Amino acid sequence: MAELQFREAIREAIDEEMAREEKVFIMGEEVAEYNGAYKATEGLLDKYGYKRVIDTPISELGFSGIGVGAAMNGLRPIVEFMTFNFAVLAADQIINHASKAGYMTGGQINMPIVFRGPNASAGQLGATHSVAYDSMYAHFPGLKVIYTSEPDDAKGLLKSAIRDDNPVIFMESEQMYGMKGEVSEEDDYIIPIGKGKIKRQGNDVTVVAHGKMYHIAKQAAVQLEKDGVEVEIIDPRTVKPLDLPMIVESIKKTNRCVVVDEAHPFAGFAAEIGYLIQREAFDYLDAPVQRVTLPDVNAPFAKNLFDAWLPDAKQVIEAVNKVTYRN
Amino acid sequence: MAKKKNNEINFAPRGIGDENDGAVQKGVDLPSPTRKKHKSLGLSEEDLKAMYEQMYLQRRFEERAMQQYQKGKFGGFLHLYIGQEAISTGTVFALNDDDDIITAYRDHGWGLCRGVTPNEGMAELFGKKTGCSKGKGGSMHFAKTENHFWGGYGIVGGHIPIGGGLAFANKYNQNGRISATFFGDGAVDQGSMHETFNIAQLWGLPAIFAVENNGYSMGTAARRHTVTEIVDRAKAYGMKSKVVNGMDVFSVYETMKEVSEEVRESSEPYFLEIRTYRYRGHSMSDPQKYRTKEELETYQKNDPIERLKTYLKDEEILSEKEVEEIEEKIEQEILDAIEFADNSDFPDKSALYDDMFAEDEPYFHK
Numbered sequence: 008m009a010e011l012q013f014r015e016a017i018r019e020a021i022d023e024e025m026a027r028e029e030k031v032f033i034m035g036e037e038v039a040e041y042n043g044a045y046k047a048t049e050g051l052l053d054k055y056g057y058k059r060v061i062d063t064p065i066s067e068l069g070f071s072g073i074g075v076g077a078a079m080n081g082l083r084p085i086v087e088f089m090t091f092n093f094a095v096l097a098a099d100q101i102i103n104h105a106s107k108a109g110y111m112t113g114g115q116i117n118m119p120i121v122f123r124g125p126n127a128s129a130g131q132l133g134a135t136h137s138v139a140y141d142s143m144y145a146h147f148p149g150l151k152v153i154y155t156s157e158p159d160d161a162k163g164l165l166k167s168a169i170r171d172d173n174p175v176i177f178m179e180s181e182q183m184y185g186m187k188g189e190v191s192e193e194d195d196y197i198i199p200i201g202k203g204k205i206k207r208q209g210n211d212v213t214v215v216a217h218g219k220m221y222h223i224a225k226q227a228a229v230q231l232e233k234d235g236v237e238v239e240i241i242d243p244r245t246v247k248p249l250d251l252p253m254i255v256e257s258i259k260k261t262n263r264c265v266v267v268d269e270a271h272p273f274a275g276f277a278a279e280i281g282y283l284i285q286r287e288a289f290d291y292l293d294a295p296v297q298r299v300t301l302p303d304v305n306a307p308f309a310k311n312l313f314d315a316w317l318p319d320a321k322q323v324i325e326a327v328n329k330v331t332y333r334n
Numbered sequence: 335m336a337k338k339k340n341n342e343i344n345f346a347p348r349g350i351g352d353e354n355d356g357a358v359q360k361g362v363d364l365p366s367p368t369r370k371k372h373k374s375l376g377l378s379e380e381d382l383k384a385m386y387e388q389m390y391l392q393r394r395f396e397e398r399a400m401q402q403y404q405k406g407k408f409g410g411f412l413h414l415y416i417g418q419e420a421i422s423t424g425t426v427f428a429l430n431d432d433d434d435i436i437t438a439y440r441d442h443g444w445g446l447c448r449g450v451t452p453n454e455g456m457a458e459l460f461g462k463k464t465g466c467s468k469g470k471g472g473s474m475h476f477a478k479t480e481n482h483f484w485g486g487y488g489i490v491g492g493h494i495p496i497g498g499g500l501a502f503a504n505k506y507n508q509n510g511r512i513s514a515t516f517f518g519d520g521a522v523d524q525g526s527m528h529e530t531f532n533i534a535q536l537w538g539l540p541a542i543f544a545v546e547n548n549g550y551s552m553g554t555a556a557r558r559h560t561v562t563e564i565v566d567r568a569k570a571y572g573m574k575s576k577v578v579n580g581m582d583v584f585s586v587y588e589t590m591k592e593v594s595e596e597v598r599e600s601s602e603p604y605f606l607e608i609r610t611y612r613y614r615g616h617s618m619s620d621p622q623k624y625r626t627k628e629e630l631e632t633y634q635k636n637d638p639i640e641r642l643k644t645y646l647k648d649e650e651i652l653s654e655k656e657v658e659e660i661e662e663k664i665e666q667e668i669l670d671a672i673e674f675a676d677n678s679d680f681p682d683k684s685a686l687y688d689d690m691f692a693e694d695e696p697y698f699h700k
Contacts, residue, residue, distance in 0.1 A: 032506070058506065064536065069495050069529025076499015076513075079484060080434065082506060099526070103489050104496060112477040112485055113468030114689035148698075149690055172692030201697060248697035 008189040016158035016190050017047045020165035025055055031169060034061035034070055035087030044089045045184045071097035075105050078120040088124035091140045105174040106149030119172045126154055127219060127269045128306055129181035131313050137306030139270040144176045145247040151200055152246040154178035156221035158188040160244050163198030180219045203250035209237030212327050213257040215280055216267040217243050220318060224267050227323035246276060255287045262293040263330040267323055272300040297326040349558040360555040361629055362547050362609040367582035375588055379651045385427060385583055386646060389419040389639045391664050392443040395452055398668050399459055403618055408460045410472045415443040417613035420638035421546055422447040424586025429514060429594050434482045434500040436493050437516040441486025445476035448483035452671035462678035469681045491524030498530045501541035505601060512597050514542040520551025522564050531571040534603040541603045542593060548612035553624040568605035580610030581636040
């Protein structure tokens with residue numbers, strides 16, 4: 008194992024896949040000469056040159072569509088968004104074209120493309136820079152959606168995403184790029200898309216949390232342990248396809264579940280997981296499933312309001328107390 | 335003192351500003367067609383016969399499709415290309431067979447020109463499993479990627495960046511191919527076109543972007559929805575451009591031949607405004623109150639198919655009898671295609687889940 012920052016794990020994945028396959032290239036705002044807005048692509052221009060590491064103008068719709076056309080015509084693009092909050096401008100390409108062209112031509116078109124970049128909030132950036140889009144993309148058939156929480160997951164899953172022959176949304180976080188973690192040094196380290204990971208074992212309650220929220224769940228678990236509550240944390244890592252069996256198995260053991268999600272509550276990841284659990288594990292539940300999400304409110308700027316807006320460990324603990332009737 | 339009364343506020347589009355007696359001029363101004371004859375364009379008599387067959391096929395295919403639609407044989411939208419056949423035909427004859435073509439939803443003519451057979455085309459309209467897109471796409475999504483026809487696309491302007499991407503891949507692979515992206519005049523107001531033009535010029539993409547200006551974006555006259563001539567869109571991006579007479583297959587062929595060679599050689603994009611006229615409504619539900627019958631008849635006098643037929647007869651390449659033989663042959667082919675479509679099966683129910691993902695056993699959320 009090697010200790011790597013999140014951004015280094017991302018870079019290794021891209022670097023290894025570019026070295027392995029000539030058809031892989033990366034484009035996006037500031038990816039080349041600037042070495043990446045968050046340094047995820049540092050050094051790649053020097054190594055691969057301007058043909059394969061390409062600076063785009065600020066034209067999310069335009070360059071995403073060029074990526075889609077390039078994928079159709081035999082290449083394997085990695086399209087970097089400076090944040091998925093800007094990818095909204097490219098939604099027509101992702102939602103109407105990347106996810107549909109193969110189906111509507113009766114399978115004549117392949118779409119091996121990765122759209123990647125940071126997702127959700129990153130401190131006091133205001134309402135338009137703070138949205139978690141993983142649930143939204145997961146809504147659309149034809150897209151795979153990954154939002155990882157740790158460098159090891161990021162490396163193995165990004166390599167899988169680049170090799171996948173379908174459009175994949177791969178999400179990171181500005182606030183996690185500097186986070187360090189042990190990363191496998193295995194040659195050609197691959198994590199299959201659609202497999203979750205039990206990141207903490209426990210018998211009392213299952214907490215499902217992915218992306219940045221995994222770390223909030225972990226903080227809560229440490230606190231709860233002091234009170235004698237053993238939390239099992241499941242990080243699905245891939246939002247879609249979802250590793251539902253792993254979640255259900257855990258609930259059969261703990262009989263209680265809290266879902267922590269960085270999105271707004273309506274029709275989001277937490278809502279979907281809640282439905283699936285009642286369908287698949289109703290008889291095993293000793294309490295209604297609780298969720299911790301953002302409120303149904305835009306991201307505020309003011310520090311105190313922002314802190315109240317973003318889910319924190321305290322809210323997770325309260326939810327766990329509810330499902331364990333520890334009030 | 336009473337305030338001076340403001341003029342009534344009016345957001346009626348100003349348009350290009352060539353008002354005539356208070357009304358914005360409609361339709362398109364057709365530039366002069368080429369004066370060259372087929373030999374100096376490098377076209378053989380056989381080429382001309384094939385062009386005529388192709389244009390006549392596109393016309394009759396759609397006229398028959400319209401009848402089938404009216405008979406209730408299939409549903410969905412039906413956008414007809416009738417009047418614009420010289421553009422697809424002139425282009426496909428000028429480009430190399432492995433150059434990449436992509437277009438919008440008015441796509442039947444393009445498909446037929448690039449090897450979608452009348453059977454496959456009609457069956458796709460009927461939503462049958464034998465259609466070119468296995469009944470999954472319908473009228474707006476014809477495709478034949480093995481022949482480098484990447485399809486029709488239903489979001490106005492959505493496929494323009496994709497056409498740029500096809501060219502990007504060709505340049506990346508240094509395979510000598512170019513892409514040609516066709517769209518309607520309504521799409522020139524979409525940001526996707528502007529973003530793509532800028533990037534195509536920045537990166538030197540070997541791409542032809544061609545607007546088929548048929549005078550109307552749905553019911554809004556081209557001259558009402560843009561404040562400058564469409565061809566001038568290219569100037570903002572330093573892109574080369576030209577206006578072409580799209581009612582004359584020789585003019586389209588001549589320009590496409592020259593421009594495709596230049597784009598291939600220089601790896602620089604090119605913008606063409608090809609002026610034409612759509613005889614039918616935007617779709618089948620269009621009452622066409624935005625134009626007069628007289629206007630339509632003016633353009634029909636320039637009909638591209640009649641024009642080529644006259645040339646073939648005047649030059650004694652085909653006799654009246656030979657023309658009739660071609661037309662009868664095609665007529666029969668289309669009647670056969672209707673029968674084929676009618677007799678074909680709808681897709682199997684299990685096909686609902688096919689073609690969503692590349693894997694053989696993909697995940698579907700339930």
